């Protein structure tokens with residue numbers, strides 16, 4: 001497994017990180033906890049040393065499943081991986097949704113995340129997004145206070161704009177940033193955020209890499225998804241047919257590199273200097289094995305450009 005430094009810390013993080021959004025069960029219909037746990041265990045046993053989660057993934061469910069995976073079999077996987085959680089979303093006592101990063105809410109997240117993960121100290125905590133009420137400075141200073149008190153090792157933010165990042169970094173140094181970045185949507189690279197993070201030694205771990213199945217190894221049409229899945233609507237129509245032609249072209253590029261389209265998409269993001277890891281939400285150990293095989297693969301500038309040109313055509317841009 002290829003690893004690189006997280007920011008200025010001494011943590012060398014694997015370039016493939018396991019994401020647990022799906023394990024939370026929301027937006028994904030019926031999710032099998034056994035598959036979720038088996039996939040976490042497979043990832044840890046095969047060199048993935050960071051698991052990404054959030055309080056909002058199933059309102060604590062994903063965090064609890066991670067604890068189960070780490071404690072199972074006499075806790076033999078504890079210490080082999082770190083956990084990165086994100087704070088912002090929670091469900092109140094009357095089932096109302098709470099979207100807040102106020103100091104009071106963060107105090108509750110701190111207690112709750114520690115309890116659900118079964119730890120005294122959290123490895124990495126990111127603010128999931130701007131809550132639009134708490135000033136960025138207040139939110140980050142609160143998180144940094146927990147770091148200086150020894151409750152959290154590393155801190156950062158997700159989904160912040162360049163302006164948010166600038167304000168946050170002035171309030172306290174960040175170690176990690178989590179934006180969307182994919183062959184399908186590369187604004188991170190073009191709007192100054194990538195350069196800002198490199199300049200300030202903030203490592204970047206990206207999500208969205210497989211474009212909700214559009215960069216899966218084999219494409220599935222709308223009818224192959226259950227009705228609760230948004231892909232049962234989006235994977236149809238003339239735009240979808242155009243995308244299928246682009247996917248076939250990407251397939252040819254991937255084959256030249258002895259990769260699948262999915263591995264090409266992972267290698268594409270990891271080939272950008274400043275991107276430290278890709279967070280991939282594998283559903284099964286088999287998917288995880290396929291994705292982990294892209295660790296350490298880097299593409300030449302010509303191949304990066306060729307992929308982007310194909311995707312632009314496929315998206316009608």
Ligand SMILES: NC(=O)c1ccc[n+]([C@@H]2O[C@H](COP(=O)([O-])OP(=O)(O)OC[C@H]3O[C@@H](n4cnc5c(N)ncnc54)[C@H](OP(=O)(O)O)[C@@H]3O)[C@@H](O)[C@H]2O)c1
Nearest residue numbers: 019020021052158207208209210211279280281283287290
């Ligand atoms: N910070 C944020 O706001 C944010 C937002 C979204 C996600 N994330 C994080 O990023 C992680 C990844 O989420 P994402 O939205 O970027 O999803 P993704 O990883 O692009 O896609 C996840 C889906 O891709 C499919 N997949 C993965 N590996 C595959 C393989 N080898 N072959 C075929 N299909 C494969 C699975 O689909 P099937 O369901 O068909 O099996 C899985 O459900 C999340 O779990 C979460 O930790 C963060």
